[in-house]
Amino acid sequence: MGSSSSPGKQRRTTTAGPSTSSTPLPATTVGFTVLPITYSQTATHVLYARSHSAPKHKDSKGKQREELPEGRTLFLVNVPPDATERELTVLFKACGTVERVVFSTGGNGAQAEQEANDGGESEDGSGTDEDQEGGDEEGSGSEEEGENNSRPKKKRKISHLEGPQVVPLPSVPLRTLRRTGHTAYVVFLDASSLARALKPPQKPYVWPVDIETPLGLAHYSALYSSLRPPLDVVRAHADSWMEAFEYEQTKKRQESKYHKGEAIVDEDGFTLVTRGGAYGKTLGGGVGVMSKQFMNEQGESAGTGGGKRHRKKKEKEKQAFYAFQIHEKKRKEIIDLKKKFDEDKAKIEKLKQSRKFKPY
């Protein structure tokens, strides 16, 4: 994502850095606390932490605000790709109790943080790019929100309704690998923990590996079998899901003010004109408009059918009526010929330069 830096930035950092292993790490960088995390003797990972501040200038959703309360939410950058909620909880145990962890890889939140961070420095050019990529990632990220609840959001929504319940597919606690360098929010129970977490640590944290969620081959075996649930579960899930879906559909249809075959008339008495829906039935009622494509096709065929002969004649008249026109035309043809000839010649000359014609 962001790694595709604009060339300008690259130019700024032309000199190669010194070897990083020996030099001590700075305590902070651009407003982020640097939290070194030891993987092993040789490998030290770096987390960047800051307190979360909700974006002000954007109409952020209230939902997000209540999910990530300011004051006790830690914003983390460069979370290990295989981190689980539990591992992060354990990591910050020393600072205080963690209420929950929200993984959000990029997305609007992170970008807002970035913007806040840059202090109004406009990020021209790369903005749109990020927008899309961020959006893309959140698409996959949002489903991961609940680690233990593998049911996608949509289903959860449905199950809130009083309709039929969806039988979930069985889920095994498995790690989800996110893209490297992603971000996460850690929500503490109280604000003092946040301050403690933001203080540069005396000695580096040690990354707690959660042994219960499998790694390596065990992970892949578990994943493989979890993707192949027993048939009866599949059946129950599919059936109940469809039931819920039907219920939802029916309900929507009932709620909708549009009914098939009925014209939509607003309070002023105007009939809404709509385009044809599937199978040519207008969703909203009696009056439909011709599709543009259809009109174009009609127009084209009519035009060609009627005006072909006519146009042909015209062209002929134009092109070779006067003697000078004939001459001009021939002259042009021959000049074109010459031009093509010269082009070929130039092409071969160029090849000649590269010594292409020495067969051996």
Added chain:
Amino acid sequence: MSSTLKRKRSGSPGSDSGSDSDASGSGSHASRDEWQGLGAPDSQNAPSSSHVVKPPTGQELRNIKEATDLYRSTSFKFQIDALLPNVRPKYQHSQPLDAFLLSLHKLLVNASPISPQHPLQASRSLSKKGIAVPYIRPLPTEDTNWKVAFEPPTEVVLVGSWATKTAVKGKDSLKYQVDVAIAMPPGLFQEKDYLNGRVFQKRAFYLAVVAAALVGPKSTLPCEAFYESTSGDPRCTTLVVEPSGSSKEWSKLNARVRIIPFLPESPIPLQRLSPSRSNLRTHAQDDEAKEEATPIYNSAFMLMNTPKMHLLSVHALAQDIPAFTDALTLLRVWANQRGYGPGTRMCVRGFEGKGMLWASVLELLIHGEEPLRVGLSKTNAKRKPLGKGLSPYQLFKAALDFLARHGFGDEAVFVKAQDGHRFPPGSYSSHEAVFVDSSSSVNLLAGVPLSSLDLLRHDAQATLQALDHSSLSEDPFQTVFLQDHRDIFGRFDVVLRVDVSSAVMRAKSAHLVADYGSVYNALLANLTSVLRRGLGNRAKAIAVLHPSSDVRPLSQALPSSSSVVYLGIILDTEHAFRLVDHGPAAEEQESESARQFREFWGDKAELRRFKDGSITESVVWDVKSADERVHVPALIVKHLLQRHLGIGADAVQTWQNQFDALLKAPESIRSLYQARGASIGFKTALTAFDTLVKQIKALDEELPLAILNVSPVSAGLRYTEAFVPVAIPLASRPGIPSSASYLPAMEVVVEFEKSGRWPDDLRAIQKIKLAFFERLATCLMGAVKGLQANVVLGNGPVRKEIQDEVALDIVTPDGWAFRARIWHDREATLLDRVIDPQPHVPKAVKKPLTPEEARDRQAAIEAKEVYTRRFLHAPRHHRAVAALSHRSAAFAGTIRLVKRWFAAHWLLRSHVREEAVELLCSYVFLRTGARVQTEGAAGFVGAGMPGTKERGFAMVLEFLKDWDWTKGLVVPLEFGDRDASVTPDATKPPPSTRAAWSLATEFDPEGHMWTSHGPDAIVARRVTVLAKAAWDGLCGLESGDGDVKRLFHHPTDDYDFIVEVDPSLSPRYYQNVDADPSVWTVKGKYANASSKDPVSAVMPGFDPLTMFYDDLKRTYEDSALLFYDVLGGTRIGGVWLPNLRAPRPFRVLGGFSSIPVLKDSEKPKEKDRGFVVLNENALLGEIGRIGYGYIVKITQKGV
């Protein structure tokens, strides 16, 4: 080209160009003056308005017209024009050479005579000077009763190509030959000298004396001299003179002088030398009655007469026909590139010193054929003279046409001679091939094996095909003239390396040896004729290849020959793999033909009774499997070499087995499979598939919708999977070592009948699919005993809601695994609607998308891509490739080898999709003319189509190494009948860096269907480099050492880090190129100890390395490029993206694991941004953690 021709051509009405250009042409003629008139004021104005284009002058127009009419195309003409000066000597610098020749002339004319003396005595006096007399065998003895003498030449003439200015550069930077013919005085010879090589002995002495004069102490010429024997024939020994010491000035010309003694007039009556006469009395006492003709001997004799005559005829041609010199040059460049000429490697036997042949071919075309005397042949002067007005290109093509059509074995050719031919055609019957020159003195093809001429014919056909049918994107000029075609692996289907040093001819014939002049030549002549007979119509051409003869010091009398020769065979795939050769029927047991048959085949010949009741002598080649059928031609060659030449199996090397081994499981695994009753093979897999389809269709009643179609989309079901599919019955599976437990799941696509009851919602469709699969699984398991079926939810832990993910794994009772997917065409429409909900609204007017919509759209685009590839393109691709592999036996094998190669270099699947490899191979097969089959021209069927997978593999490598992938490729998959509809947009660069290759087909004009996810430009460049290295390795195999496997060993020096996993945990490990059997053999004390780790559950398609790799790739996409070998690899290699290794400002969405660096405060303004750099150690630590227990070690470059 002279101007006279130009005038003629432009005036000729019969130009065959289209009517348009014709009209403009005639128009140009009529009004040329007028334009010049117009052009004059134009040119005056030109300085002021430079953009005004002047019309071309008449002269220019003629040039243009000529280029388009007389050549293939304008640019072809330019390319020819550019080529010609590069292959010609620079005659303008020949001043020092001329001076040298003058002094040479003086020296020779003034040489002091030597009075007649006994040959041995004469040689003794010369050997004191360090010069051996190149007497031929049998060497003169003490009781020889003739004498040798020397007198200065009566004539010294410059002959050959240098004199006529038709010299063409040789391959391998050989020097131009400046031929100097010296006439031996007739007084030195007697009438009887034609017998028993006496004339050659005298010639040898003459040559030795000249050599002595040149290098002797009295000589004033600064030069070195060597002997050289054309084609290793001691009778044709010549003296090669090269400048030495101070006279380097003409070495710049890259030329050397060759002194050829000749015999313009002699007391020997020429009729004694008719091709049918016998002039060698080897065993005069033994069989005096039977005089066998000595054609080669006689030709060698006659060659001593010809230098001047040939000079005159070529000179006359060059004077007469303006295009002659250029055409000859083109023809010889063409021939040199294919090894029909001198060179230091892989030259086709028989074409050394045959420069006159090429000129004579052109002469034949121009002057026509000598009308044969009536009654001898039905065809009377078949070839009409072509006339003098052709362009060089037309002449060249006519020559190719002649070479491609003429069967030298069947029909003699006599070039039209001034006053008839000297010897009647019948007298040439002892020659294999006959092509008599216009001076009617020699058969230019004497000593050229027929099999070499077969190859010449084949090459000419291939070239003509390239010129006529190259509607593809490539320019044929490259392959016709510029490319070296001598590489044996890409040229021949079967290649054998034979060490002939131990060879002993079975039917040893002194006569043959004497006729050929040396044992070696006789041996090879015997070899080619035996093989040609033995292989019969299995081979289109058999070539003996070796370096052309080299110079030797004057102290060495006889030529030495290389002991290793290469046999290259081009197969006729229709007949090549036949298992039985029939001989005469049993009734003719005692006949001559039956005896010959038994004599020819030895103990392989046996009487057999066949199904149709006939009993015949026959030869049967037993093979164990279909794969081994391909070895039959090589088996035959080996058998014949053993029988007729005594060359044992250890002296013959082939590479086929080594290639085969790459596509097979190791021996121990194979026997294990065998023991467990495995069914093996593509055919069996297809049968299993058909059975499954029947079983599924039989469930019609129980399913809510009827099944319309089940179509295969897996490489295993189209013969192109690298490893032959294997199925082990479920019951016998436990106990198979885990490193060989991989069970590939072959994908199939299921299509249900259309129904309005499908929900109109993407998410719901996926759920319905789940329901369908569950139903199908339950029913199948109920209907077929022992069948297992499982619904698969997807690939990773994260579900994608609108994308087609769910599948059904089916394992048949026999152990075949299939993965079924459901194709529902409504999905496409629904996805389109999400991607662009308002197609009728112009882009500018559209509302900007909300983030949520953008996300949905992105997901829909991805889902659509998967849908299109999986359900639209994959089945079509499958059908096309399957059809191709039915048409060409070598096609599937080639694909398998190439896939193996890509995999071994850690590219297959990870960067290059299997389908992309298949397309590349199809291109290589199709461009060589498969389409010609549709035309029904029997002789021209796929002249360049490889007949074995080894050759196909070599050709693909050759293609890859030279392929300019920025230009894209059009693969005419549907056999070319619609290729005009797809025109590659060569100028358009690939849309993104993700897709460097563009492989366009009829279905996919964009060409990115199979390449959109790689290779990117970096990897594409790497493919080119790897292909080059592999190609060089392949060429290195020629030298005999080295191993095919070496081409499949991947160099790992370029990787920044390498992750190694435990091979014993890898279910595909047995497919590794260097699989180590100790990994899967039971190590423990007890034989049954392995059962503690049984593969109890059948896991079709379970490949943890691939899953691991995919995870890493997704996670570290923006940090490193990762590579691995999908076929049993145990390592993952990575290269850091280069731009991450320099410090860069910290950003929240950096997208890579970083570590802060302290920057020097040179730029204080920047300092506050905080610079970070890629944290390599941490990243590797994470990888180690993700693969915990699976990874053995991680090595880092330079650490």
